[in-house]
Amino acid sequence: MTDSLCVTIGQHSDRGRKDVNQDFHGAFVPPPPQLDTKGIVLAVADGVSSSAVSREAAESAVKSFVQDYYCTSDAWTVNTSAQRVIKASNSWLHAQTQRSQFRYERDKGYVCTFSAVVLKSNTAHLFHVGDGRIYHLRDGQPECLTEAHRTQVSAEQSFLARALGLDRHVEIDYLSVPIQVGDLLLLATDGIFDGLKPGSLPALIGNGPDLDAAARRIVAAALEGGSQDNLTVQLVRIDAVPKQQAGEVQRRAGELQLPPMLQARMSFDGFEILRQIHASSRSHIFLARDEASDVVVALKTPSMDLREDPVYRERFLLEEWVARRVDSAHVLKPHPRSRPQHYLYVVMEYLEGQTLTQWMRDHPRPGLETVRDIVEQVARGLRAFHRKEMLHQDLRPENIMIDRQGTVKIIDFGSTRIAGMAEALPVQIEGEILGTHQYTAPEYFIGEPGTPASDLFSLAVIAYQMLTGQLPYGAEVARATSRAAQNRLVYRSAVTDDNEIPAWVDDALRRALHPSPLKRQTSLSEFITDLKQPSQAFMARARPSLIERDPLRFWKGLSIALGFVVVGLLDVIRQLM
Numbered sequence: 098m099t100d101s102l103c104v105t106i107g108q109h110s111d112r113g114r115k116d117v118n119q120d121f122h123g124a125f126v127p128p129p130p131q132l133d134t135k136g137i138v139l140a141v142a143d144g145v146s147s148s149a150v151s152r153e154a155a156e157s158a159v160k161s162f163v164q165d166y167y168c169t170s171d172a173w174t175v176n177t178s179a180q181r182v183i184k185a186s187n188s189w190l191h192a193q194t195q196r197s198q199f200r201y202e203r204d205k206g207y208v209c210t211f212s213a214v215v216l217k218s219n220t221a222h223l224f225h226v227g228d229g230r231i232y233h234l235r236d237g238q239p240e241c242l243t244e245a246h247r248t249q250v251s252a253e254q255s256f257l258a259r260a261l262g263l264d265r266h267v268e269i270d271y272l273s274v275p276i277q278v279g280d281l282l283l284l285a286t287d288g289i290f291d292g293l294k295p296g297s298l299p300a301l302i303g304n305g306p307d308l309d310a311a312a313r314r315i316v317a318a319a320l321e322g323g324s325q326d327n328l329t330v331q332l333v334r335i336d337a338v339p340k341q342q343a344g345e346v347q348r349r350a351g352e353l354q355l356p357p358m359l360q361a362r363m364s365f366d367g368f369e370i371l372r373q374i375h376a377s378s379r380s381h382i383f384l385a386r387d388e389a390s391d392v393v394v395a396l397k398t399p400s401m402d403l404r405e406d407p408v409y410r411e412r413f414l415l416e417e418w419v420a421r422r423v424d425s426a427h428v429l430k431p432h433p434r435s436r437p438q439h440y441l442y443v444v445m446e447y448l449e450g451q452t453l454t455q456w457m458r459d460h461p462r463p464g465l466e467t468v469r470d471i472v473e474q475v476a477r478g479l480r481a482f483h484r485k486e487m488l489h490q491d492l493r494p495e496n497i498m499i500d501r502q503g504t505v506k507i508i509d510f511g512s513t514r515i516a517g518m519a520e521a522l523p524v525q526i527e528g529e530i531l532g533t534h535q536y537t538a539p540e541y542f543i544g545e546p547g548t549p550a551s552d553l554f555s556l557a558v559i560a561y562q563m564l565t566g567q568l569p570y571g572a573e574v575a576r577a578t579s580r581a582a583q584n585r586l587v588y589r590s591a592v593t594d595d596n597e598i599p600a601w602v603d604d605a606l607r608r609a610l611h612p613s614p615l616k617r618q619t620s621l622s623e624f625i626t627d628l629k630q631p632s633q634a635f636m637a638r639a640r641p642s643l644i645e646r647d648p649l650r651f652w653k654g655l656s657i658a659l660g661f662v663v664v665g666l667l668d669v670i671r672q673l674m
Contacts, residue, residue, distance in 0.1 A: 101129070102216060103337035104137060107308020110329040111316050113288060119144030119209075120286050120329040121155040123163045130437045133339075134171045135178075136217030138163050139331050142209045143229055143286040145257065146326070148199070154190050154207040158261050161186045162213055168421035170414040171438050175215050175222045176271055183211065183224060183261070183269055185515060189486055190262030208262040212243065212284050219338050221282060225270040227260045230290060232283040233274060237299040242272055245287070276335050284331040289315065292322030308332040356398045356440040359383055366440055368396055378402060379511070380413075384447065387432070394432045397443045410441065412511045417443045419510040422485055427478030429498070429508040445508075450500035453559070457494060463563055465598065469628050472560045474505035476621040479556065482507075483549045483621075488514045490547055492555035493536040494562070514547060534575040535568055539583050539612045542575060550614035553621055557609035560628070564598055565591050569610045583612040601631035608632075 104126070112118035122141040126132070142158045144151025162182055169178035194206030210227020223231050228245040246259035261267060276282075283298065293315065301318055302311045316328045356365065359381070363370045368385040371393070375382040378400055385396040397416075403409040420431040420443075432444040451459075453471070460467075475497060482489050491512035498506050536558045538551035561569045570586050577583040588610060591603045605627035609617050618624040626632075 101132060101337070102137065102218065102335075102339060104216060105306070105308055105334045105336055106139070106332065107310070107312045108329075108331040109309060109312035109316050111320070111327070113320055113328050114325055115146075115327055117152065118327050119146065119152040119155060120288075120327045121152070121159045121209075122284075122329050122331055123159045124331065124333075125163050125167075127167060130434065131167060133218070134437055135167055135169075136175065136215050136222075137333075138166055138213065138215055139282075139284055139333055140211070140213035141229060141284045141286060141329055141331055142211045142261070143227065143288075143327065143329070144209045145204060145260065147204045148206060148208055150197075150199075150205075150207055151209055154193075154262055155209040157190065157207075158183075158186050158209055158211050161189075162211075165422060166215070169418050171434075173414070175217055175220075176273075179213065179215060179222065179224050180269055180271070183213075183226070184267060185486070187261045187267040188265070191265050192486065194262060203263055204257075206262060208257075208260050210246075210257070210286070211261050214282055214284060214333070216276065216282075216333065216335075219275060219277075221274045221276050223270075223272040223274065225272075226267060228257060228287045230283075230285050230287070232285075232295065232298065234281040234283065234298065234302070235277075235279070239283075239295050239298045241295065242274065243270065276338065278335055278338060280335045282333050285315075286327060286329045288324050288326030288328040289319045289330055291326055292319040292324030302332065308334060354440045355404055356442055359396075359398065364388070365396075366438065366442075367436055368394070368444075370396070385444075387435075387444075389435055392432070393447050395445045395447045397445065399441055404441070413441065413443065415513065415515075416510045419487065419513045419515070420445065423481050423487070423510075425478050425481035426504065427474050427506050428481055429506050448498050448500045448506060448508075450498050453494035453497040453499060453505075456499050457563060457566075461566060462596075465564070465602065468560060468563045469625075470503075471499070471505050471563070472556060472628065473625050475507060475556055475559070476625050478505075478507040479549075479552050480621055482513070483552070486515065488547045488549065489552050489555075490514055491533060491536075492552055492559070493533045494559060495533075497559070535572065537574070538614065539574050539577060539586070540614055542578050543580060543583070548614055549621070550617045553609055553617055553624055554614070556621070557606055557617075557624065561591055561606050561610065564596065564602075564606075565593070569606070574612075577612070586612050599631075601635045602628060604635045605632065 106124050108122055108124065110118060110120050110122055120143050124139040126137050127135060140159045140162050142155035144155040165182045166178055169182065190207040194200060194203060197206060199206035210229050212229040212231055213224045214231065215222040223242055225231060225243040226246065228247050230241055231243045232239045233242050246257065247255045248258045249255045259268060281302065297318065301314045312330045312332055315330045319328050359365055359370050361370055361372050367388050369388055371384040371386060373381065374384050380400055381398045383396045385394050387394055399410065399413050417431055420429060430446045432446060479489060489507065491509065496507065496509040498508055536555045538547065538554035540551060541547060558569060569589055573586055577586055588607050591598050591606055592600060605624065609624050611617050618627060
C-alpha cells in the first residue's frame with residue numbers, strides 16, 4: 098500500500114453497425130493535491146438513437162462532468178459535488194432542447210444516458226442515469242452495480258425512463274463501494290451487453306497489463322455477438338490504495354475548520370498574512386502571500402458573526418466554485434490550488450485598483466463615453482455568467498473593481514444562482530433578498546425568480562447612478578412588494594439642466610429600468626447598443642412630423658389635396674343640376 102491512489106485505465110469506443118457513434122467517454126487522473134482531495138474520474142454517455150443531436154449531448158455531459166467536478170469545493174463530499182454538477186448539466190441540456198425545434202419531441206432533443214465513477218481514497222463513488230452499466234470485478238467475479246432505467250411496454254418494446262436532458266429535473270442513482278488492490282471496475286453503454294453475456298467478461302479482460310487491448314476485445318466480442326448499437330467500454334484497475342482513508346474523511350462544509358483571527362505577519366495554511374484590506378458584516382479580506390509561489394493574493398475569510406450559519410457557510414464555499422467555472426477577463430479569477438485546504442476560506446487574485454463606489458466618488462461627473470466603457474466591460478462579465486446559466490444577483494458598485502489599467506471586473510459571487518443547482522443550498526427563506534436592495538430588480542420583491550433581465554436591471558441602475566449621481570426610483574423599488582405598487586413606480590428622467598445626456602440614452606435607461614422584465618431589452622448586448630446609438634423604436638417615436646421637417650412641402654401637399662376635393666365637389670354639383 099502507498100500514500101496515494103494508483104490505477105490503470107483502458108478504454109475503447111466504436112460506432113459498430115451504425116453510421117455515427119453517439120457515445121462519448123472520458124477519464125482524468127489529476128496531479129496532487131487534487132488526486133487526494135477530489136480523486137479520479139471516469140464517465141461515459143450514450144446519446145439516444147432517435148436524436149440527431151444526442152452525440153452533442155453525450156459529449157457535453159462527459160466534458161462538463163470531468164471539468165466541473167474539479168471546480169467544486171474540496172469541502173464538499175464526492176456525492177454533493179458530483180450530484181450538483183450532473184444536475185447542472187441536465188438543466189443545461191434540457192434548456193437546449195427547449196430552445197430548439199425539438200421542444201415538443203424530447204426524444205429528439207439533447208438527451209443521453211450517463212454513468213460515472215469517482216475513485217477517491219479507498220472508495221468508488223458511482224453515479225448513474227439511464228441504461229448503461231457499471232460492473233465491479235473482484236477475484237474474477239463480475240457484479241452489476243447499476244440498474245437499467247427502462248420501462249418495459251411489451252416483450253419486444255421498452256423505452257428509456259430516465260436520462261440527462263429528458264426532463265427539467267433528474268434523479269441520479271448513487272452508490273459507494275469500498276475498493277482494494279486488484280479490483281476492476283467496468284463502465285459500458287448498453288450496446289456492449291446487447292451482444293455480450295456478463296459471464297464472459299473475466300476471460301475477455303484477462304490478466305494482462307494492457308487494458309486498452311482488453312477494452313478492444315470486449316467491443317469486438319459484443320459486435321460479433323450481434324450488437325446493433327454503438328459500443329463503448331472503460332476499464333479501471335486498482336493498483337494501489339492509500340494507507341488510510343484520510344481523503345474520505347475530508348471535512349464537509351459544516352465540518353471544515355473555521356480560521357482563527359488573522360493578523361499581519363501571521364503564517365496561515367501556507368499563506369503569509371500581510372494586512373487586512375477590507376472588513377464587512379459578511380466577510381474579511383486580507384492581503385496575503387502564497388509562501389509556495391510567492392504570489393500576492395486576496396484571502397477571504399467568513400464573517401465572525403455569520404460563520405456558524407450553515408446557509409452562509411455554504412454560500413461562502415460556492416464563491417470559489419463559481420469563480421472556477423466562469424472564464425472572463427471581467428470576472429475575478431480564483432488563485433490556483435497547490436495544496437490541501439484545512440480551513441474555511443477562499444483565495445482570489447489580488448487586484449490593485451479601487452471599487453466602482455470609490456471611483457464614482459472620485460469622478461462625480463464622468464463623461465458619457467467613460468460610462469459606456471465601464472458598463473460594457475461589466476456586461477461582458479455578466480454575459481460570462483449567463484452563458485453558464487448563472488445569475489450574479491448582487492451587482493452593485495461595491496462588487497465591481499477597476500484596476501490600474503482600467504480593466505473592470507465583477508467580484509463577490511456569494512449570491513450567485515446556478516440553474517439546475519438550486520438544491521445546492523439550503524432552502525432560501527421566503528422573502529429573503531440576496532442582493533443589495535437599491536440595485537435589486539423589482540421582480541425579486543414580489544417573489545418572482547430572477548432572469549438575465551434582472552442582472553440587466555442592476556447594471557442599468559449603476560449606469561444611471563454614474564451619469565446622474567442618483568437612483569432612478571430612489572428607495573421606492575424595495576417598498577413595491579406587489580405588482581400594483583410596481584405599476585405605480587415613476588422613472589426619474591436622467592436628462593436634467595445640469596447634464597448633457599441625450600434623450601435617446603435616457604430612453605435606453607428607461608427601458609432597461611422598466612419594472613417589468615418583459616419590457617426591458619432582450620439582452621445585455623441590446624442594452625449596450627442602445628447606449629451607443631438611438632434605437633429604432635426611439636427614432637420612430639422621435640421622428641418629427643412633415644409639417645415640422647418641411648412646412649413648405651406640407652402646405653403645398655395640403656393645397657393640392659384640397660384642390661382635388663374642390664374639383665370633386667364641383668363635379669358632383671354639376672351632376673345634380
